Amino acid sequence: MTPLHGHTGPVAVHAGPGLAEQLTAAAAVLATVAYLWAAARLRRRGDAWPRARDAWFACGGAALAWAAVGGLPGGPFTAHMTQHLVVGMAAPLLFVLARPFTLALRVLPPGPARRRLLALLHSGPAGLLLLPPATALLDVGGLWVLYRTDLFATTQRETLPHVLVHVHVLAAGMLFTLAVCRLEPVRRPWGLALRGGTLLAAGGAHAVLAKSLYAAPPPGTAYALADLRTGAQLMYYGGDLVEVALAVTLAVQWYTATGRARARALRRERSARIRAVA
Amino acid sequence: MSRQVPSPATRREPPRPRASTAVCAVVGAAVMAAVDEIVFHQILAWHHFYDRSTPRIGLLSDGLLHTAELLALVAGFFLLADLRRRGALARPYAWSGFFLGLGGFQLFDGIVDHKVLRVHQIRYGVDTAPYDWAWNLGGLLLLLVGAGLALRARRLDHRLDRHPDGGADGGADRRGGGA
Secondary structure, eight states: OOOOOTTSOHHHHSSSOOHHHHHHHHHHHHHHHHHHHHHHHHHHTTOOOOHHHHHHHHHHHHHHHHHHHSOOOSSHHHHHHHHHHIIIIIHHHHHHHTOHHHHHHHHSOTTHHHHHHHHHHTSHHHHHHTOHHHHHIIIIIHHHHHHHSTHHHHHHHOHHHHHHHHHHHHHHHHHHHHHHHOOSOOSOOOOHHHHHHHHHHHHHHHHHHHHHHHHSOOTTOOOOHHHHHHHHHHHHHHHHHHHHHHHHHHHHHHHHHHHHHHHHHHHHHHHHHHHHHO | OOSSOOOTTTOOOOOOHHHHHHHHHHHHHHHHHHHIIIIIIIISOSSOSSOTTOOHHHHHHHHHHHHHHHHHHHHHHHHHHHHHHHTOOOHHHHHHHHHHHHHHHHHHIIIIIIIISOOOOSOSSSOOHHHHHHHHHHHHHHHHHHHHHHHHHHHHHHHHHHSGGGSOSOHHHHTTOOO
């Protein structure tokens, strides 16, 4: 066990996980229970809802809870980076693949609650927040601000900025993943080129930031060199892993859409020929 | 045109040599980039994750190149799957494209990244000349293999045109690919 210094997060300063961490873990577990209950209800009334989505959401909830209260491996910076990867990238991807908004829309009875959720998803501000380049700027731009200004050192000293930054990382990660994957009924269904281009730009910016952390720590912090480098490499290769998963999601969408379009065109052609013969 | 209407699943499209070459060139370039990263960065650790002498633009280009390689690998494999599904994959052209991509990337990396931008060198603390020669000649060799396969693919097409019984129709569509 490495001795804990003052410049590690509240997680390490106090003996156990703090209140915010415990609340996060509880929220993750509650959300998972709610999701599984909703999916079960849908199936009981005879609707199809793939089991894989239940698994995605449960894994996302478990990962988020682990990142909040579990013991994370490695030195202080590596542990922080593990937490950051799970909260900002892995958990959002797992949640988005489970399509929670689609599930909510299907399980809610027609009425004000359902109408309000749909209005929210289709609202102007939501459309602006889910513009792919805007989400990338919020997500990766936020990371540049976090690691290249004094903000990171501040979050290591004070609780409120620490909590706010983690809320931002989770929210921005969710928005980015939602916008790039486009699996939910949202206001503007952006095309493949914009979403793929955004993924490329965001992935590039993430990789450059990870490399710069390998060379120089965030201002105002002093981590052991080995810890800093392991953390930076974790960010680099962990980012790759999630990026490839996002790219595969986009590619599968394109592949099935092209297949459907082709089948449709062939059907049309065939019925035209049958009509010509008759 | 045949009387019988084929079902959508079995209906084949004419081969697309140009698309087959291009898609496999993308896969080849991405595979070579991945090999570079895995063998030289991670297993041998000859050149590093971040080389301190790097200018800013080199770092940026490297980050974009790295991300582009991953996305290209995924996109290339799905485009290849699509060509196969349509029955439009022209195999001889596909192989030539794959080698053209492998060699093209290696030569680009060897000349632009190593020498022009000087993002990193193959090895440090030794005379880099033999490594540079081996790397660039290796790339050139792969590129030449790709060019040879492209010529062979076109010769095969011409033969099919002269003896159309041997292959599918639509010979005109098969020509014009390759370098």
